[in-house]
Amino acid sequence: MKIAIVTPAAAGSRTGNRHTAQRWAAILRAAGHKVSVATEWNAAPADVLFALHARRSHPSVLSYHQACPNGNLVVVLTGTDLYRDIRYDTAARLSLKFARRLVVLQEEGLKELPRSFRAKTRVVYQSARVTTKAILPKTIFRVCVLGHLREEKDPFRAALALKLIPPEERIEVVHLGKALAPASAAQARTLMAHEPRYRWLGGLPHWRALRWLCRSHLMVISSRMEGGANAIAEAVCAGVPVLASAIPGNIGMLGPGYPGYYPLGDEKALARLLTKAMRHQAYYQSLKRGIAARQRLFRPQNEQASLTCLLREFA
DSSP: OEEEEEOSSOTTOOSHHHHHHHHHHHHHHHTTOEEEEESSOOSOOOSEEEEEOTTTTHHHHHHHHHHOTTSEEEEEOOHHIIIIIHHHOHHHHHHHHHOSEEEESSGGGGGGSOHHHHTTEEEOOOOOOOOSOOOOOSSSEEEEEEOOBOGGGOTTHHHHHHTTSOTTSOEEEEEEOOBSSHHHHHHHHHHHHHOTTEEEEEOOOHHHHHHHHHTOSEEEEOOSOOSSOHHHHHHHHHTOOEEEEOOHHHHHHHOTTOSOEEOTTOHHHHHHHHHHHHHOHHHHHHHHHHHHTTGGGGOHHHHHHHHHHHHHTTO
16 A cells, blocks of 8 residues: 655654654555655555644645545544644544544543544554663662653653652652743753752653663653653553553553552642652552553554554555
8 A cells, every 4th residue: 555644743853743653654664555754745646644633734634635535544633632622623623524534542532532433433552662771770769751841741740749859868850852942941940950859851862762761760741631642652661660640641541540640730749659659669569560561552563453454444
């Protein structure tokens, strides 16, 4: 098949959408398909068009629908699609309507869709391949935050929680992610100036981010909305426990019974969980067991099988 993948994230971007597009392209090429990746559909013939992001990729969705009204259009729903845009944005809603298939990246995502769209929706868990060796620091409890500094990520919640933990506690938060606005960078620098245990390292290459992840005792994902975070898949596959905001996108990745959730935006609750994980080995091991139970979902062969099954529906 000739397959086009459209993502609003440009080449060289370190966003989750770009990682997804590149990984899916590699999987589909390995299966023998001819695959292109671009920020918009260029009208080249395509047996299947994957459009990542219902709202931001809508111009490509509309162009493909007009050119191929019965074409194999797959719209992949991001966190902002599921938990904001499809409720209010006309373009995002039209993308749902035009799609022959919809894809959500975790099981809770189905619940956000109108019932009329659920029958054509498939769940495809993102995979991660982490080969970096885990080397944990022995003199400090390291917490990693992976995520750009943008409102949807609630990026400074772990830093704010750290301020509530007594200064004599040997804990640090290492934050990796690009500041998308000068104000965010200024806020990160201010937090570092007042809390020396918080370090913002900015945007780093993916391999370096994975190295920091594998050298951490915990990862915190504090997002306000997530479609299905790559960072969670990577942490689970690396064996790094996660503390997560209790939002549907995180629950869909880690499971409803996972013991590491805290209420969204509540740094006091997060500080309590960080302290508990640091001090109580039984709790820390329960987090380890929780992620181990989900590792099968994020194996590359699982993602490959899901994409293969999806394409078979168009045969």
